[in-house]
Amino acid sequence: MGKPYQRIDQVMDEENVVQNLEKTHSTAPKFIEPTPRKAEWQEEWNYFCQSIRSVEPRFDYSKADLKILCSMLSWVWRFKPYNLLGFDFEKGLFFYGSMGRGKTLLLRALKEYLLKLKSRWREAIDDDYRLGTAWYSASQIANDYAAEGQPELEQYYNRKTCLFIDELGREPNPASNFGTKMNVLQFILQMRYDNRRTSVTHVTTNLTLDMMAEIYGDYVADRCLEMFNFVEFAGPSLRQ
Numbered sequence: 321m322g323k324p325y326q327r328i329d330q331v332m333d334e335e336n337v338v339q340n341l342e343k344t345h346s347t348a349p350k351f352i353e354p355t356p357r358k359a360e361w362q363e364e365w366n367y368f369c370q371s372i373r374s375v376e377p378r379f380d381y382s383k384a385d386l387k388i389l390c391s392m393l394s395w396v397w398r399f400k401p402y403n404l405l406g407f408d409f410e411k412g413l414f415f416y417g418s419m420g421r422g423k424t425l426l427l428r429a430l431k432e433y434l435l436k437l438k439s440r441w442r443e444a445i446d447d448d449y450r451l452g453t454a455w456y457s458a459s460q461i462a463n464d465y466a467a468e469g470q471p472e473l474e475q476y477y478n479r480k481t482c483l484f485i486d487e488l489g490r491e492p493n494p495a496s497n498f499g500t501k502m503n504v505l506q507f508i509l510q511m512r513y514d515n516r517r518t519s520v521t522h523v524t525t526n527l528t529l530d531m532m533a534e535i536y537g538d539y540v541a542d543r544c545l546e547m548f549n550f551v552e553f554a555g556p557s558l559r560q
């Protein structure tokens with residue numbers, strides 16, 4: 321285990337961040353098969369740290385799992401050397417576990433990072449569905465159905481998109497649209513699965529896969545295995 325941590329320490333050096341960094345990129349990076357040089361990785365790592373701090377200024381690295389942070393950034397870049405959790409780059413991230421452990425914070429930070437990435441290299445990533453930033457809570461999606469009906473749900477699945485779903489399992493279920501009841505997130509997950517080759521989904525939830533099977537059905541839970549990299553967040557709440 322010593323080795324990976326050493327390497328993390330090297331990239332964790334936040335001191336020599338932003339102000340000293342030169343923009344070394346003359347051309348946009350290739351996101352299809354990028355092999356960032358060390359300097360590029362350092363620069364991206366620093367941007368990622370900034371994104372985390374923009375979401376939580378008091379972010380404490382000692383309370384976070386650095387392997388998750390490194391693997392998240394690796395996921396964006398499809399960069400194997402720092403993919404310490406062995407994420408499958410074609411699958412989304414499924415952050416589950418105890419309350420108040422930073423699941424939402426980290427996915428929000430990823431979203432912020434991707435937004436910045438987009439402003440830096442718009443042309444390179446505009447057509448990369450993995451790098452989108454659409455963010456909704458599961459309740460928002462269910463309430464959208466309740467207010468507008470099923471056609472409204474198309475925006476959440478029927479495109480080449482990256483979709484962040486926060487707080488899966490806390491939505492009203494079933495949602496009711498003028499008396500027509502629907503397990504909305506079951507439907508969304510199933511459709512996202514069908515479109516999995518051209519879309520990616522990230523989730524935060526307190527549900528385990530067993531609970532997912534209970535709420536959304538065995539077939540959805542089974543499809544989740546093919547859609548997601550599962551990361552458990554355990555321990556006492558970090559809320560103060």
Ligand SMILES: Nc1ncnc2c1ncn2[C@@H]1O[C@H](COP(=O)(O)OP(=O)(O)OP(=O)(O)O)[C@@H](O)[C@H]1O
Nearest residue numbers: 376379380383384419420421422423424425558559
């Ligand atoms: N490593 C950390 N250092 C400092 N604060 C943190 C850290 N991780 C999380 N927090 C803070 O703890 C609080 C809870 O984090 P967050 O909302 O991301 O938890 P969660 O896992 O999504 O919880 P829930 O399951 O209840 O939705 C937030 O205020 C967040 O900013």
Ligand SMILES: [Mg+2]
Nearest residue numbers: 423424487524
């Ligand atoms: Mg949360």
